[in-house]
Amino acid sequence: MIWEQAPDYDQLSARAASLLLDSIRANPQIVLGLPTGKTPTGMYERVVRDCEREYHCFKDVTTFNLDEYVGIPKEHDGSYATYMKRVLFDHIDIDPSHTHIPNGMSHNLEFECRRYEAEIDDAGGIDLTFLGLGRNGHIAFNEPGTPFRSRTRVVDLSESTRAANAAYFPDGNVPSQAITMGIATIMASKRIVLLATGSGKQEAIARLRSRQISVDFPASVLWTHPNVHVLVA
Ligand code: PGA
Numbered sequence: 001m002i003w004e005q006a007p008d009y010d011q012l013s014a015r016a017a018s019l020l021l022d023s024i025r026a027n028p029q030i031v032l033g034l035p036t037g038k039t040p041t042g043m044y045e046r047v048v049r050d051c052e053r054e055y056h057c058f059k060d061v062t063t064f065n066l067d068e069y070v071g072i073p074k075e076h077d078g079s080y081a082t083y084m085k086r087v088l089f090d091h092i093d094i095d096p097s098h099t100h101i102p103n104g105m106s107h108n109l110e111f112e113c114r115r116y117e118a119e120i121d122d123a124g125g126i127d128l129t130f131l132g133l134g135r136n137g138h139i140a141f142n143e144p145g146t147p148f149r150s151r152t153r154v155v156d157l158s159e160s161t162r163a164a165n166a167a168y169f170p171d172g173n174v175p176s177q178a179i180t181m182g183i184a185t186i187m188a189s190k191r192i193v194l195l196a197t198g199s200g201k202q203e204a205i206a207r208l209r210s211r212q213i214s215v216d217f218p219a220s221v222l223w224t225h226p227n228v229h230v231l232v233a
Contacts, residue, residue, distance in 0.1 A: 001222065001223060001225075001228045001229075001230060002228070002229045002230065003209070003230050003232070004229065004230065004231050004232070005232055005233070006197075006231060006232070006233040007233065008233055009042055009197050009198070009233050010042065011233065012042070012195065012197055012231055012232070012233035013042025013043045013045065013046050014046055015231055016040070016042075016043035016046075016130065016193065016195055016231055017043045017044075017046030017047045017050060019193055019229070019231075020032070020043065020047055020128075020130070021047060021050060021056055023127070023128050023191075024056060024057070024058065024061055025056075027127065028057060028059075028060050028061070029060045029061070029062075030061055030062075030127045030128060031061075031062045031063075031064070031120075031123045031124060031125065031126050031127045031128075032061060032062070032063045032064070032126070032127065032128055032129070032130070033063075033064050033065075033066060033126045033128070033129030033130065033131075033181070033186070033189050034063050034064070034065050034066065034084070034088075034129075034130060035065075035066050035130050035131055035132045035140070035195075036065065036066070036067070036080045036083045036084065036132075037132045038132075039132040039133075039195050039196065039197060040087075040130060040132060040195060041087055043130070043195065044087040044088045045087070047088065047092070048087075048088065048091040048092065051091070051092050051093075052091075056092075057093065058092045058093050058094040059093055059094070059095060060098075061094055061098065062098045062099075062100070062123050063094070063098065063099045063100060064100045064101075064116075064119070064120055064123070064126060064181075065080055065084060065099075065100065065101040065102070066129075066131070066140035066141075066180065066181050066186070067080065067102065067140045067141045067178050067179060067180040067181065068080045068081065068101050068102040068103070068104045068178060068179055069104050069175040069177070069178050070104040070109065070154060070175060070176075070177035070178055070179060071104060071105065071175055071177070072104055072105075072175050073105055074101070074103075074104075074105070077168065078165070078168035078169045078175075079104075080101055081101050084099070084101065100116070100119055100120075102116050102152070102179035102180075103179075104175075104177075104178065104179055109154050109179065110154075112179065113151070113152040113153050113154065113179060114152075116152045116179070116181075117151055117152050117185065120185070120188075125188060125189070125190070126188065126189040126190070127189070127190050127191065128189065128190065128191045128192070128193065129186055129189035129191070129192050129193070130192075130193050130194075130195065131186070131192060131193070131194045131195070131219075132194075132195055132196070133194055133195070133196040133201055133204050133205070133208070133219055134161075134204065134219075135200055135201060135203070135204050136160075136204070136217075137204055137207060137208070137216075137217035137218050137219045137220065138161075138218050138219070139183070139186060139194075139218050139219050139221075139222075140180045140181050140186060141155050141157065141161070141178045141180035142155075142180060142182065142183050142186075142218045143155070143158055143161070143218070144215070144216045144217060144218060145215055145216065146182070146183055146215065146218055147183070147215065148183050148184065148187070148215060148221050149182075149183070149184050150182030150183050150184055150185075151181075151182040151184055151185050152179065152180065152181050152182055152185055153179070153180070153182060154177055154178070154179055155177065155178055155179075155180055156176060156177055157175065157176055157177060157178055162174045162175075162176065183218060183221055187221060187222075187224075187225055190227065191227040191228075191229075192222060192225055192227065192228045192229070193228075193229045193230075193231060194219065194222065194228065194229070194230045194231070195231050195232075196208075196230070196231075196232050196233075197232065197233040198233075201232075204219070205232050207220075208220060208222070208230070211223055
């Protein structure tokens with residue numbers, strides 16, 4: 001595991017954006033796993049800005065988002081589909097049919113989870129996944145206690161997670177479930193970059209650094225992966 005300390009959030013975002021763009025330069029047909037949340041917005045902003053300044057080609061890139069809410073139409077302001085369009089997809093030359101986000105409106109959610117895993121397989125697996133870090137060590141919506149063998153599935157959101165995301169749902173209808181990639185799905189990515197920043201994350205960063213691997217702290221599983229880069233600020 002490579003640990004890299006950036007002096008501040010701006011430089012963490014710049015570094016993450018260059019890891020992402022370098023990976024596309026090295027493999028224009030790369031398959032990326034992408035996160036949502038507050039942490040990666042600076043990285044996406046940089047990617048978009050760099051693409052405006054210098055041509056970067058997303059034409060043959062494929063993306064799989066980590067998760068999506070259940071029961072929220074993709075056009076809803078709070079959906080991760082809307083988030084991704086707002087921060088990245090609407091500003092780059094990616095083919096929309098190459099972007100994948102679980103369908104939380106599916107009438108058959110179990111089937112949707114299996115379908116998502118199959119889509120990842122059909123794409124040849126994920127080459128590089130970016131992750132955020134939850135204060136409790138969660139990765140995607142895999143909360144403490146999640147088995148390391150878990151795959152894409154429907155999860156109930158904890159009250160603290162719902163409270164953290166309430167601002168995106170001003171009508172008060174904060175979703176209670178999500179579809180998330182499982183821990184084993186994430187670990188199958190050939191390479192992983194984890195981003196963590198801010199005073200609220202320092203305890204989680206210290207816990208990850210302690211190298212104690214436990215299902216009580218999902219991100220600790222990353223110590224068992226051969227190619228992880230942790231970027232902190
Ligand atoms: P954040 O969320 O980037 O919004 O802090 C990260 C996470 O909880 O996974």
